[in-house]
Amino acid sequence: MSSSNNSGKVLKLKSKDNQIFEVEESVAIQSELIKNVVEAGCDIGVIPLLTVHSKTLRNVIEWCQKHVDYVEENDSGSNEEEIKNWESEICEEGNNNGSDDEETKNWESEENNNGSDEEEAKNWESEGNNDGSNKEEVENWEWEENNDGSDEEELENWESKFVDVDKDSLYALLLAADYLSIDSLLERVIKQVADVIKQCRSVEEVRQTFGIKSDFTPEEEEEIREEISWID
Amino acid sequence: MTMTEEQKLRKTEEAGDIRGDVLESILCLVPLIHLLPATQVSKSWNHAVFSSLHHFNKPKPWLLVHAQSSRPPYATTALAYDPRSNLWLRINQNPPIEYVSALRSSNSTLLYMLSLSKFSFSFDPLHLSWHHVDPPLVWRTDPIVVVVGGHVVVAGGACDFEDDPLSVEIYNLDTRSWTTCESMPAILKDSAASTWLSVAANAKKLYAMDQVTGVTYSFDPSSRIWSEPFHLRHDQNIYFSAIGYYGDSLIMVGLLGNSENVKDVKIWELKGESFEFCKEMGVMPKELVVKLKGEQTNLFSIRVSLMGEFLYIYNPGEPEELVVCEIDGEGLCRWRSLKNAAVSDGSRVAKRMVLTCADVGLGDLGKAVGSGKGSFSIVDSGNLQRF
Numbered sequence: 001m002s003s004s005n006n007s008g009k010v011l012k013l014k015s016k017d018n019q020i021f022e023v024e025e026s027v028a029i030q031s032e033l034i035k036n037v038v039e040a041g042c043d044i045g046v047i048p049l050l051t052v053h054s055k056t057l058r059n060v061i062e063w064c065q066k067h068v069d070y071v072e073e074n075d076s077g078s079n080e081e082e083i084k085n086w087e088s089e090i091c092e093e094g095n096n097n098g099s100d101d102e103e104t105k106n107w108e109s110e111e112n113n114n115g116s117d118e119e120e121a122k123n124w125e126s127e128g129n130n131d132g133s134n135k136e137e138v139e140n141w142e143w144e145e146n147n148d149g150s151d152e153e154e155l156e157n158w159e160s161k162f163v164d165v166d167k168d169s170l171y172a173l174l175l176a177a178d179y180l181s182i183d184s185l186l187e188r189v190i191k192q193v194a195d196v197i198k199q200c201r202s203v204e205e206v207r208q209t210f211g212i213k214s215d216f217t218p219e220e221e222e223e224i225r226e227e228i229s230w231i232d
Numbered sequence: 233m234t235m236t237e238e239q240k241l242r243k244t245e246e247a248g249d250i251r252g253d254v255l256e257s258i259l260c261l262v263p264l265i266h267l268l269p270a271t272q273v274s275k276s277w278n279h280a281v282f283s284s285l286h287h288f289n290k291p292k293p294w295l296l297v298h299a300q301s302s303r304p305p306y307a308t309t310a311l312a313y314d315p316r317s318n319l320w321l322r323i324n325q326n327p328p329i330e331y332v333s334a335l336r337s338s339n340s341t342l343l344y345m346l347s348l349s350k351f352s353f354s355f356d357p358l359h360l361s362w363h364h365v366d367p368p369l370v371w372r373t374d375p376i377v378v379v380v381g382g383h384v385v386v387a388g389g390a391c392d393f394e395d396d397p398l399s400v401e402i403y404n405l406d407t408r409s410w411t412t413c414e415s416m417p418a419i420l421k422d423s424a425a426s427t428w429l430s431v432a433a434n435a436k437k438l439y440a441m442d443q444v445t446g447v448t449y450s451f452d453p454s455s456r457i458w459s460e461p462f463h464l465r466h467d468q469n470i471y472f473s474a475i476g477y478y479g480d481s482l483i484m485v486g487l488l489g490n491s492e493n494v495k496d497v498k499i500w501e502l503k504g505e506s507f508e509f510c511k512e513m514g515v516m517p518k519e520l521v522v523k524l525k526g527e528q529t530n531l532f533s534i535r536v537s538l539m540g541e542f543l544y545i546y547n548p549g550e551p552e553e554l555v556v557c558e559i560d561g562e563g564l565c566r567w568r569s570l571k572n573a574a575v576s577d578g579s580r581v582a583k584r585m586v587l588t589c590a591d592v593g594l595g596d597l598g599k600a601v602g603s604g605k606g607s608f609s610i611v612d613s614g615n616l617q618r619f
Contacts, residue, residue, distance in 0.1 A: 178254050190254070194261035203272045210250075215275050224272055225602060 011038070012046040013061075015054035020046060023061055030064040032181035051179050056172040063162060063185050070155050163192040167209050170196070252276070256284040263317035264291055265608050268597055285594065292316045293539035294592045295554070296323075296359060298335050298343065299574040299583045306331040310359065311574050311611065314592070315542065315556065320573040320611040325360055326604055338376040338426035339433060340476060340537045340589045346372060351386075351403075355379050357590035358597075360605045368401040368410060370394050374426045376440060378433045382406055383453040385438060387416055388424030398424050402453050413456040416440075417449055430474035430536070432482055439482065441475045443533065448475070464502055466510045469495065476538035478559075482507055485536050485545060494531040497521055499543070499557065499565060514565025516545075516555060523569050526550025537589035544570075544589060551575055551585045573611050 009025040011034070029035040037047055049057065163170065174193060177186040200206045207214060216224065250258075259267065259281055271281045285291060295313040300306050308331050310323040333347040344353040351367040354360075368375075368386050375389030384403040390396065398416040403409070416424050423429060423442045432439045439462075441448040446465040451458050465473060470486040477483070482502040489495030497516035503509040516524075524547045525531050537544045543557040554570040574585060590596075600606035 174254065175249060178251060186254070190258050191261060193258050197258070197262050197270065198266050200266075200269060203269045206269055206273050206277075210273075212274050212277070214273065216272075221272065224278065225598075 013057065014046045014048045015052055015057045016050055017054050019054040019057075021054075021057060021061060023064075024068075027061065027064045027068050030067060030182055030184070031060075032183075034180065049180070052176045053172065056169070056176045059162075059169075059173065060176050060180065060182065060185065064182065066155075066158060066162075067184055070151075074151055159188050163188055167196065168211075171210065252280055252283070255280040256288060259284040260289040261317075263319050264314055264592070264594060265319075265321060265597060265610075267594060268601060271594070281594075289316060291591070291593050292558075293542040294357070294590055295537060295542075295544045295556075295570075296588045296590060297572065297574040298359075298586045298588075300331060300335050300586070301583055302334075306333070306335070308335065309574060312358070312592075312608075313570065313573070315558070322609045322611055323358060323360075324607045324609065326607060329362060334584060335586050336374055336377075336426060337586045337588050338374075338429070339378050339431040340539055342377055342379055343586060343588060344377045346375075353377060353384060356596075357592045358600055358606055359588070360600055363405075365403060365408065366410070368403075369412065370396070370399045370401065376426045376429050376431050378431050378438045380433050380438050380451075380453050381435050385451065385453055387440070387451075388420070388429070389426060390424075397421055400451075402456070414458060417458055417461070419447065419461070420449070430476075432475045432477045434477050439475060441473065441484075443472055443474060446470065446473050462506055464507055464510075466500070467498075472533055474534060474536040476536055476543070478538065478541075483513075483538060483543070485534065485543065487531060487534065491530050491532045494521060494525070497524070497534070497545075501563075513559065513563065514557065514567070516557075517567055520555045520567055520569055523553040524550070524555055526552060535587065537587045539589040539591055542589065544587060546572070546585075546587060548585070 010022050011025055011028045013021045013023055013028065013034070015021065025038065029038060034047060052060070163173070165173070170189065170192060173185070174189045177189050196209060197206060200209060206212070214221070255277070259270065262270065267281050267285070271278045292315045294315070297311045297313070298308055299311070300308040308329070310325070312321045312323055313319070314321065331345065332350065332352075333345045335343060335345055337343050342353060342355040343359050344351070346352075346367060348371075349367065350364055352362050352364045354362045371391045371394055372386070372389040373391055375386045378385050382405045384405065385400065386403065387400040388398060390399055396415055398418065398421055399412070400415055401410050401412050404411070420429070420440075420442060423444070428443060430441045430443050432441075436454075437450050437452050439448055439450045441464065446463065448462040448464050449458050449460075450462070464475070464482070464484055465486065467486070467488065469488040471488070471490050473484050473486040475482050475484050478501060480503075484500045484502055486498050486500070487494050487496075488498060497520075499513045499515075501511045501513050503511075521531075524534070524545070526547060526549070528550060531547060533548060534545055535548055541559040543559075545555045545557065546553075551572050552575045554572050556568050556570050558566045560566055572585075574583075597608075601608075
């Protein structure tokens, strides 16, 4: 669970079928509609959402919550500071080896006659030079912490699962996202609906999927077929 | 309320309630080929499709790639790329087109095949309609063939034993007859074929440029006169160039440096009565030049297919990667690379590639599908979806 937002204010939203949902303000104002109501000071009591059914509203709230959580978890400001502290620690450790290198060199020049001593010097040098692996560690750590890439991917996967629902529910989400003016949800649902249209192989299938009745007369339908044939 | 009654309540109140704006945003993301059924769903959907196409995501010129086996029966695959939706489609012709000889093209819009007994050509957007006529008098292998107004101009490309390599014949589409006219200018005698010439045409004239020297001539099929030469290159470093029409201007794509060491690929717009005004429009990003060269270090030549604001540039020697240039509203070039779907890694069978370009609209697709002449399948690793 995310840390609660500063104001801690909770709004009451009422669905079309009269169910009340208590939602944190920070989550609810993902909806431009609700945001406007709050800013206009009209958020006293219950905010009625006349066209959104409770089942859909529940899902919409889940979406908004997830997006508020995502923003909080990925607040990169605090992460960067931590990295800097860690890095400077490593550098200090690394610098200690500097003095060891010096020692190695002194040792070499002292004992240049003996072949076996030289060998030993080399072995010693290579041990001291293992700072290399420390540096690698720093790099890996940075990559893990700063890799919003994988977090973004995780959100994308969550969003894709969220919109992978039956046609009726998808339709309801579309209308709710539009009515409530939630950009992120609307954008994702629009993409999903476009994909649904792409799967349809005939006019009838599109109509059935979206529950649309044709308002063309048979003659008009013929005309359209012809019109399309000749439009440039 | 029971569950089914609840569902019904939701359905009846919500069906068909998508706001026009929202529907149009959805349709922006739907490829042209899928918009066809959408136009017939209902009146509001019909309106939304056309409004969306007009205001938000207009159709963009398609690239058509015909990949033909070099041996009889010259099996050919026809693919099309729709840049509006970044989608490759396979075009299936019904009945299948008989490819009796090598498929060629000398400019962006026309495909032709020439044999001893027949001259076949097609210039409709999807190449589903073919004209089959008697061949020209002079035997030719790779002439330039261009439609100018109601004429099909066939020039050069004559076989070695023919007397006049510069011979020009015109086929009149209305009278369905051939006429021989003034030959091409003598200076072109060593380059009078589609291999060496780049051709641009509008409704009145054609322009033929020698790709190596840059010398250009125009021809008017009504007056049947070849013009004086134009010198369109303003940069001495160009070693190869090709032309095409862009509105009322000509566009020239040039390779600078030399073939072993190509420095740049640039695009110019040429305007004026004799195209004396030259403006550099863009320079191909270096990483795309590298892609164009493919596995070779040399870049000997390029072919350009151009329509509207789109240029498709490719290296005939390395057809795997194409370069696409889109000229935006402000005249700026936006570049990207495109993998040629007709080149599959598996097949190493020798194939000739012929590229053309066309303005394909919903009407063209509707005509093809409605008449049964053509059907489309989406080229996708997984689903093969047919229309």
